[in-house]
Structure formats: structure tokens, C-alpha cells
Amino acid sequence: MKDLSLICLVGATGTGKTAAALALATALGGGVVNFDSRQVYAGLGVVTAQPTPAERAVCPHALYGYLAIDTPVRAGAFAGEILARARAYREQGLAPILVGGTGLYLKSLVDGLAPIPDIDPGIREGVINECRALGSQVLHGRLQLVDPDYAAKIHPNDPQRICRALEVFTATGRTLTWWHGQTRRPAGLRVLKIGLAADLPALTPRLARRIELMLDAGALEEVRLAFEQCPDRRAPGFSGIGCPELLGVLLDGLGLEQARREWLHSTRAYAKRQLTWFHKDGEIAWHEAGDVAGIVARAAAFLESDS
């Protein structure tokens, strides 16, 4: 069976991935699949910068705005979903173009993920509650006893990773270190990663402008309606940058100016984390965002070498 060829567009938030994806899809006859963790939520299309209806009309789009705000995304399941959509596109004769900013999700898909079974929610909650009650340092101490290797890799102040390691051990009787050793890179994939280059100083004014465009496009009203549907600020969908700030305006009387500032600050910090992640990935071919011709040429050559 022929390998599945995936063109993956990565880059920090606001670097122009959406536009580049449309250009690629048009030039190559492709379909777009989202691998961004926040653009999956319905009713938050503006704040999460999902492609607009007009943009989606240009070519097929998958996995945008299809989840309720209170539904969590799971990396493993989501990666499987992305692959299924990519295969479906190929069967239709379309080149799958994966677009997103969530480095972990792309990595899960390309490099594989440890085959850990789903963890019983009760166990998970128990660990989290204990962590809240005792503090992450205490649980880190426990983790040192069962999985010293992993405990050494993570910091005692990192509740999220400590809880994950403990819930996996409690539920499966195996350590996370052992599970990680079971990771296999999926066979049958050919992957081209194209990165849209950006540095923070150049990106910052664009991010500020984008916030204004989102506000003009009705971001505040969008979040107001979304909160009416799902009145829980801690719902996974509301962790998207911009939501806490706008909910602050709507619910806490936060000034719009202050909200803008905080929104930009979080966006910038996020972009920086993304750059750190992607720069470390040696498989990425970097292009200037405006270099549409170069991007298309590279992708075309990649598909060419497929046959």
C-alpha cells in the first residue's frame, strides 16, 4: 500500500498559516485538516481565528469548529481523527494539508504516542483532588518512589505532569517511563513540515492588529453567546487565549483596554512557546510567510517524489 503523504503547515499564531494553506490547496488540489487544539470549538470561530466561511468555501476543510465548548480534546483521539480525514481526502484525490499551531498534536501524529489506554475519570479526578489538597510537591515525592526517572524529568511544581504520571500508574500499574518506551513511529506516513518563519518583534504588531480585527468581527459578542450556551469559565473551549480576557470584560467589569493588553500579552507569550517548540524540530523547512511560490514549489516537489 502506498504511503500517505502529509503536507504540514506549522508556525506561531498569526504567521499566516490559514492564507498559506488556501494557496497550497488551490495550487495542488488539496483539502485542509486542522490540527490546532482550540480551533476545534464551535461558537468560538472568531477568537480562535478559525478560517472564515468564505475561506472554507475555497476548498474542503475538516475538524474546524465541530466540538462543544465543554468537550475536552484528547491528543491521541484527535491525532487519529486527523489521519482519518487525511486518508479520506486522499481517496478523493485531494492532497491532505495539515494546518495548526499545536506542536504536541502534530508530534503525536507524526512520531506516535505511547499506547496508554484511556484513564478512568474517577481515578483522574481522585489524583487531581489529592494534588489540590496536598500540593504538587507531595505528589511529586510519591512519583519519585514509583517512577524516579520520570520524576527527575519534571519539576515538583508541575501539577499537570505529576498528576498525569500518577493517574497512569494508578490505572495501569505501569509507569509512564515504561509506556513511553512503547512508543512507535507510525508506519506508512510521508511527512513534509513547512514552517512559516517569524520572530517575535516582527510578529507583535501583527498580533495586536489581529486582536483589533477579532473585536471588529464581533469577538466579544461571540464569547457572550458562547458563555450563555456554556456558563462554565473553566470549560476547555474557554482556555483559548482571548476568552478569559473577554469573559473578564463581560463578567468582572474588566476594562476593554486592560483586556486588550492582557490578551496581547498572553498571545505573545504563547507565540514564544510555539517558536521554542518548532525551532527545536529539525524536520521543519522554514519559509517566509510571503513566499507562497516557494512553499507551493516545495510541496509540489514533495508530492511529485511520492510516485
Place this chain on the structure above:
RNA sequence: GCCGGGGUAGCUCAGUCGGUAGAGCAGGGGACUGAAAAUCCCCGUGUCGGCAGUUCAACUCUGUCCCCCGGCA
């Protein structure tokens, strides 16, 4: 002009009994295996407003000048 209160990191400020200084925020760097737009880690030399004096030693005490903020004229 007089009386208070101040001038210390980009910003807001702390600094004990004289021993040349440290927090928060901002900023920078990094980690990352099912919460990832999440979670977490690391990074602080700056004419201590200027000048002079006392002292082995001054951000710290004294004098003087400059600037800012209140109050009174």
C-alpha cells in the same frame, strides 16, 4: 517662597545597627508523550539624583544643589 514626603533595575517599590543592593511586574531563554492557546523551569551591575564632607568603609550619617508629589502662601 515656606513646611512635609520622595528620587534605588524598563515600571512599581523594599533595603535592619554604616560593610557597594533585591522582590513583583515587564523583558529574555528553555522544557514539553492524551489539560498543550495547557503546565512548568531558568535569567537581576544598577553612575542607589549630582557634588562635597565624616569614616578603614556611605544607598545608609552630615551639608549643599537639582528634580518630582502633596499642603500653605
